[in-house]
Amino acid sequence: MTAATLxxxxxxxxxxxxxxxxxxxxxxxxxxxxxxxxxxxGGSKFFPPPTEIAVTAAKLWFTGPASHLFLTDAVFDNVFPSLARTLGGWALAAVVGIVLGVLLGRSATAMDYVGPLFAFFRSIPPPTLIPVFAVLFGLSSGMQVGSIIFGVVWPVLLNAVDGVRSVDQVKVETARSFRTPKAYWIGMVVLPAAAPKIFAGLRVSLSISLLLMVVSELVGAYNGIGRSLLNAQQDFEFPTMWSWLVLLGILGYVFNTIFLAAERRVLAWQPTRLGRD
Structure with a gap:
């Protein structure tokens, strides 16, 4: 292939x-x-036009002092704590899910014992356990983070198990014949082979973490996006309510875009991705 063709x-x-x-x-x-x-x-006060929502959002978030980059207290008191809970819970669930998934995936019989238990727990809707986490951690960030971890760990864990078990048998036999050290085998063979499915689970869990953050803050929180959304709805401040809803959509889009960019970079070595890109 010539340079001009490329x-x-x-x-x-x-x-x-x-x-x-x-x-x-x-x-x-x-x-x-x-x-x-x-x-x-329509003229309905429940469905304000986007221009009114944009003006309300600008006043709500970007009328602060210059020393705070024009960000208001609503950003520092509600948006940033919600982002910390979402990303913190997702990151912790990702670590737990990947580590357990690799350990269980490498065992031939482990899933036979814990599989039914996992099926039972992941069938429980995470919002229904929010009262349990509220009793354990109180109405604090621990309750929200615990709810997020419980809800998002399953896609990562099960995808990691499936990815580890799908390692090419030729690679397994080759590693055994060369007596490859376990650390090298896991880091250089197992994880790269399971990476596509692990990333698929991480992407799904990221969306779930944003959803559970809002639900947990609606039920029991003193601040955050979900709490602010509920307060605006109860006070009949519908432009403010829609501003928070639009912000959630923007956050979901930004999270997904950044994650896809990172995934493309990390998995750029894959033959199928090379052919597609």
């Missing part, structure tokens, strides 16, 4: 990517404009 392929791929991004944002803009006209035509 450069042409890269240029066409970049053009297709830019066209896809432009098309997606154009569709989003059309939906927002349609929402604006529909809300103004």
């Amino acid at each position: 450069s042409g392929r890269v240029g066409r791929r970049a053009a297709r990517g830019a066209a896809a991004v432009l098309r997606n944002w154009l569709l989003f803009a059309i939906l927002v404009v349609g929402w604006e006209f529909a809300a103004r035509a």
Whole structure:
């Protein structure tokens, strides 16, 4: 393959990517404009137009002093604690899920014993255990983080087990014949082979962690996005309520975008990904 051919392929791929991004944002803009006209035509106070929501959000979050980068107390008292709970719970669940998944996946019989137990616990809706975590940790961040960890650990754990068990048998026999050290085997063979499924579980669990953060703060919290959303709804401040809802959508989009970028970089060595990218 010549340099000119490679450069042409890269240029066409970049053009297709830019066209896809432009098309997606154009569709989003059309939906927002349609929402604006529909809300103004309906005149319902429960469904304010996007322009009113944007003005309310700007006053709510970006009218602080310059020393705080124009961020208000609502950001420091509610947004940042919610982000810490979401990402902290997700990170802890990821570590626990990956470690247990690798250990259980390498055993031929472990899942036969703990599989039914896992099936029982992951069938329990995590929001129903929020009162239990409230008794254990009180109405504190520990309750929210515990709820998030319990809800998001299962996709990571089960995907890690499945990924470890899907390691190519040829690699297993080769490692045995060369008496490969266990640390090298796990770090250089098992984890890279299981990485695609582990990342799939991490991506699903990241979305669940954001959802559980909101639910846990709605039930029992003194601050956070969920609590602020509930307060705005109870005070009939509907533009403020919609501002928090839009913020949740933005956070979900940002989390997913950053995670996909990290996944593409970490798994760039995969043959299938190389061919697709």
